[in-house]
Structure formats: C-alpha cells, structure tokens
Amino acid sequence: MSDDPSVAIVRPTPESDAELAFEGALRPKSLAEFVGQAKVRAQLQLLLEAARIQNRTPDHILLAGPPGLGKTTLAMIVAQESGRPLRMSSGPAIQHAGDLAAVLSSLVPGEILFIDEIHRMARSAEEMLYLAMEDFRIDIMVGKGAGATSIPLDLAPFTLVGATTRSGMLPNPLRDRFGFTAHLEFYSEPELEQVLSRAALLLDLPIDRAALAEIAGRCRGTPRIANRLLRRVRDYALVHGDEAGLGAVQAALELYDVDQLGLDRLDRAVMEIILTRFDGGPVGLNTLAVSVGEEAETIESVVEPFLVRIGLITRTPRGRVATRLAWRHFGLSQSNGALFGDDL
Numbered sequence: 043m044s045d046d047p048s049v050a051i052v053r054p055t056p057e058s059d060a061e062l063a064f065e066g067a068l069r070p071k072s073l074a075e076f077v078g079q080a081k082v083r084a085q086l087q088l089l090l091e092a093a094r095i096q097n098r099t100p101d102h103i104l105l106a107g108p109p110g111l112g113k114t115t116l117a118m119i120v121a122q123e124s125g126r127p128l129r130m131s132s133g134p135a136i137q138h139a140g141d142l143a144a145v146l147s148s149l150v151p152g153e154i155l156f157i158d159e160i161h162r163m164a165r166s167a168e169e170m171l172y173l174a175m176e177d178f179r180i181d182i183m184v185g186k187g188a189g190a191t192s193i194p195l196d197l198a199p200f201t202l203v204g205a206t207t208r209s210g211m212l213p214n215p216l217r218d219r220f221g222f223t224a225h226l227e228f229y230s231e232p233e234l235e236q237v238l239s240r241a242a243l244l245l246d247l248p249i250d251r252a253a254l255a256e257i258a259g260r261c262r263g264t265p266r267i268a269n270r271l272l273r274r275v276r277d278y279a280l281v282h283g284d285e286a287g288l289g290a291v292q293a294a295l296e297l298y299d300v301d302q303l304g305l306d307r308l309d310r311a312v313m314e315i316i317l318t319r320f321d322g323g324p325v326g327l328n329t330l331a332v333s334v335g336e337e338a339e340t341i342e343s344v345v346e347p348f349l350v351r352i353g354l355i356t357r358t359p360r361g362r363v364a365t366r367l368a369w370r371h372f373g374l375s376q377s378n379g380a381l382f383g384d385d386l
C-alpha cells in the first residue's frame with residue numbers, strides 16, 4: 043500500500059527520505075518557535091532553567107506520544123536551549139548491551155543523548171541503562187562463563203532524552219528513572235494553522251487563511267501530516283499556475299483522496315465494510331482486514347486509532363462497531379438501528 047501516494051498521505055509516519063529532509067528544514071529550533079503543547083513547553087523550560095542555575099545536567103526526559111507530534115524536534119530543542127551537544131541514537135540500533143556501552147562511554151560531559159524509539163532497545167541494554175541513568179556508571183562484563191568478571195566504568199554526566207510512541211511498552215524501572223515525562227497531545231486546529239503558516243513562510247509560499255484552515259481541519263491533529271499536505275498544495279498551485287487558496291487545497295486534497303475529516307481511501311474502505319457489509323458491526327479485526335485486503339496489524343495500528351479518536355468507531359469485545367456519527371458522516375442510515383443502544 044505504501045506504493046500508492048494517495049493511501050500513504052495521511053499516515054503519521056515519514057513517507058520517504060525526501061520527506062525527512064523536508065521536515066528537517068521546517069523543524070522549529072527553539073521552545074519559543076515550537077507551536078502548541080503549552081504545558082510541556084513550560085515544564086521543559088522550568089526543568090532546563092533549574093539545571094542552568096545549578097550548573098548541572100538537566101534531569102532525564104521522556105517524550106511520549108503518537109508519531110509526527112514533535113518528539114524528535116523537542117529533543118533537538120532541549121540540546122539547543124541548554125547549549126549542550128546532542129548525540130542521536132535509537133532503540134533498534136541498540137541490539138546488545140555492548141552497543142549501548144559504546145555510546146555511553148564515548149559521551150562528553152554534559153552531552154544530551156537522544157534515544158528514539160527507546161521501547162525497541164534490547165532488554166540487556168535496558169538493564170545497563172538503569173545504572174547509567176542513576177549513577178552515571180556501567181558495569182562491563184569481561185570474559186565468559188565462570189571466569190567472567192564485571193569491570194565498573196564511570197561515565198561523564200549526561201542527560202538522556204528518550205522518545206517513544208508506545209510508552210506502555212517501557213518497563214517500569216526504566217520509566218521511573220526519567221525525571222520528567224512529557225505526554226504530547228494532538229494539536230488543535232488553530233495550532234495547526236500556526237504550524238502551517240510558519241511552514242508556508244519558510245517555503246516562501248503565499249497562502250491565505252481559508253486555505254490554511256482547510257488543511258488544518260484535514261491533517262488529523264498532526265503537524266507532520268499538515269506539512270505534507272501543504273507540500274501537495276504547493277505542488278498543485280505550482281503546476282496549475284494557481285494561487286494557494288481554498289480552491290487549490292480542495293482540489294489537491296480531492297486528488298489525493300483526503301476527505302473533510304482527514305480520512306483517506308483505506309479509512310473509508312474500512313468504514314464502508316463495517317457500515318454496509320456488516321450493517322454497523324460488530325466486525326472482528328481479522329474479518330475486517332481480509333475484507334479490505336490489508337494486514338490486520340495495519341488496520342489495528344494505523345487505521346483504527348484515528349477512527350476511534352474521532353468517534354467513528356468503538357472497539358468492543360465482540361469487534362468494531364460504527365457509531366451514529368459514522369452513519370451520519372457517510373450519509374447512510376442503519377437498517378436495524380435498534381440494535382445499538384443510544385450510547386453509541
């Protein structure tokens with residue numbers, strides 16, 4: 043499915059290397075430039091300021107939240123704002139305790155170590171990290187079997203910034219060692235308009251308020267998707283020699299099959315199966331996946347969370363059920379409406 047741009051366009055994960063480069067150019071560089079997440083910004087500011095006054099490394103920070111809401115961006119901002127060097131690594135790159143030992147032992151004093159997708163780190167490395175975070179020390183095992191000994195190694199003081207889209211998958215001892223956990227929330231439409239107008243300025247793209255508001259309403263509360271849609275609108279305006287106005291937004295997003303709510307073709311296919319073939323459900327995950335020709339995993343982790351979040355479906359022990367809002371949004375009426383209580 044990722045081969046089809048109209049299917050991938052509202053997915054919250056990066057589309058390609060080209061998109062990553064584009065994102066890099068649009069990343070806010072300071073807390074003041076970072077839009078929204080007011081609470082998290084204030085909390086981070088306080089934490090960094092306190093560390094500065096006491097001239098010590100800031101507490102370890104965990105950034106938790108869905109893809110595309112600004113975790114990597116905030117990690118870079120933490121380094122920038124505290125004037126410290128940043129070392130970047132990620133859970134999947136740390137498959138053995140030795141991988142982590144190599145990173146930790148080469149840190150310079152006061153460095154910020156960013157570990158993206160920290161929930162995907164090897165278990166043996168997690169255990170090494172506990173001691174490192176608490177005491178800036180690790181034990182390195184030398185030799186094997188009965189003759190193995192552990193050699194303690196002191197580390198330079200550092201600040202760990204971990205990012206995770208699945209904070210529930212982190213073991214408690216690891217979660218407890220972060221001095222502060224920031225939970226990122228989806229963005230409101232006015233905030234997304236701000237993200238977009240900042241991006242448009244950086245892209246040198248003249249665009250009006252109505253166009254920005256239209257994109258903001260269709261990007262699933264996610265700055266990454268907002269910026270991606272903006273790019274498609276820019277293409278559209280460029281090719282058609284048009285202004286980036288409301289008309290261009292509507293035409294571009296229609297071309298890419300993104301509807302008023304930010305649903306794409308796969309989302310709509312799933313809704314259509316539940317509503318028309320199963321008369322609103324309940325439908326089991328596997329049946330649903332087979333019906334739309336997708337992996338159950340894709341439906342569960344990519345499609346459903348958003349449908350649940352905007353209240354089009356609910357998950358019940360017997361399967362997925364369409365809500366009244368879903369019937370209304372798709373302009374359909376239920377043939378056996380009495381089946382589902384008023385609470386849906």
Ligand SMILES: Nc1ncnc2c1ncn2[C@@H]1O[C@H](COP(=O)(O)OP(=O)(O)OP(=O)(O)O)[C@@H](O)[C@H]1O
Nearest residue numbers: 065068069076077109110111112113114115265266
């Ligand atoms: N608060 C914000 N203000 C302005 N732009 C933002 C904001 N948050 C994110 N962005 C933009 O969205 C893009 C994605 O953000 P980022 O890479 O930080 O997300 P992420 O949470 O790390 O995602 P993932 O979980 O996939 O790693 C960046 O290009 C950045 O420019």
Ligand SMILES: [Mg+2]
Nearest residue numbers: 113114115158
């Ligand atoms: Mg990231």
